[in-house]
Amino acid sequence: xxxxxxAIQKSAIRIKDAIDVKDIGYSQQENSSGETQLQxxxxxxxxxxxxxxxxxxxxxxxxxxxxxxxxxxxxGEYFVAYDPLDGSSLVDVNLSVGSIFGIYxxxxxxxxxxxxxxxxxxxxxxxxxxENKTKLYLLQSGEFEFVKEIRLNEKGKLNAPGGTQQNxxxxxxxxxxxxxxxxxxxxxxxxxxxxxxQILLKGGGIFSYPGTSDKPEGKLRRLFEVFPFAFxxxxxxxxxxxxxxxxxxxGHAHVHDTAICFFGSNYEIARVKEVYAKNA
Ligand code: P6P
Numbered sequence: 069x070x071x072x073x074x075a076i077q078k079s080a081i082r083i084k085d086a087i088d089v090k091d092i093g094y095s096q097q098e099n100s101s102g103e104t105q106l107q108x109x110x111x112x113x114x115x116x117x118x119x120x121x122x123x124x125x126x127x128x129x130x131x132x133x134x135x136x137x138x139x140x141x142x143x144g145e146y147f148v149a150y151d152p153l154d155g156s157s158l159v160d161v162n163l164s165v166g167s168i169f170g171i172y173x174x175x176x177x178x179x180x181x182x183x184x185x186x187x188x189x190x191x192x193x194x195x196x197x198x199e200n201k202t203k204l205y206l207l208q209s210g211e212f213e214f215v216k217e218i219r220l221n222e223k224g225k226l227n228a229p230g231g232t233q234q235n236x237x238x239x240x241x242x243x244x245x246x247x248x249x250x251x252x253x254x255x256x257x258x259x260x261x262x263x264x265x266q267i268l269l270k271g272g273g274i275f276s277y278p279g280t281s282d283k284p285e286g287k288l289r290r291l292f293e294v295f296p297f298a299f300x301x302x303x304x305x306x307x308x309x310x311x312x313x314x315x316x317x318x319g320h321a322h323v324h325d326t327a328i329c330f331f332g333s334n335y336e337i338a339r340v341k342e343v344y345a346k347n348a
Contacts, residue, residue: 071123072120072125072146073185075119076195080167083152087153100324108159112167113131116150117131117138120148125141125146126144126146127145128144130147130176130291132151132289133152136323146171146182147171147172147173148172149172149295150170151167151168151289153167154166154259154260155258158258163259164190164191166260166261166262168261168293168296169185169296170296170299171183178320181296182199185197186265186297186300220268220306220334223272223333224252225253225273226267226272227252227253227254227255228273228275230276235281237348242343244276247336247339260297271333272336274330274331274333274337274339276329290320291325294308295315298316298329306331306332306334308329309329311330
């Protein structure tokens with residue numbers, strides 16, 4: 069695992085440089101989710117693939133920017149799914165973006181996840197890595213320095229409601245509005261990594277990306293977005309559900325499968341369960 073952690077650190081430093089200098093024009097290509105790829109998306113995907121190609125313990129990789137999983141080393145034991153630059157379109161308005169990594173042992177799948185990691189490229193570059201505990205690191209002078217362990221409060225103050233509101237189910241809108249009626253503050257940038265990082269570091273709250281009329285199965289991808297953050301939120305003392313079930317009990321049929329997802333402190337997750345049990 070140390071060699072994977074080191075490869076992620078090397079990737080993060082190279083990606084930060086690419087963000088600072090790389091032309092962020094659009095390519096002529098689309099990814100498997102039908103999203104037009106930025107040159108930067110492709111560049112960051114290549115950086116991570118190159119770093120993992122040097123790690124013998126990595127058997128297979130899967131990426132948001134690749135149609136299918138790719139074999140790295142026959143004798144490797146880890147399967148790594150990653151989103152190389154989540155929210156990349158936010159770079160051209162100078163908002164924070166991130167890389168997300170799900171580390172699985174023996175095969176991909178929620179039951180096989182052994183560690184999870186994300187990197188936030190913002191005013192500072194920070195990394196969160198979870199195995200048994202959730203640990204925060206800060207990039208300083210070319211090294212990621214350990215800062216602290218992260219724990220969520222039982223109840224928070226932040227509400228990050230994703231998805232197009234006109235396409236929400238009425239009961240989902242009532243749920244979101246009920247948190248605001250309790251005084252929760254809106255914190256949503258459209259970047260999954262900074263939005264979930266903020267809730268983690270500011271003590272808690274709720275992030276939601278529901279099923280909508282245009283995306284009934286949600287938008288966020290199970291292997292390299294949903295499971296990694298579900299793992300981290302659970303290891304931080306919070307919860308992660310699809311409205312009814314723990315996200316870490318869900319299977320997947322394809323590398324790019326999505327899921328309806330809620331990540332948050334225990335009080336907020338319980339409220340989601342209550343509403344979805346009655347309506348969904
Ligand atoms: P919406 C970015 O495109 C992304 O994949 C996540 O980073 C983010 O949480 C979500 O989509 C935002 O989607 O539909 O709310 O704009």
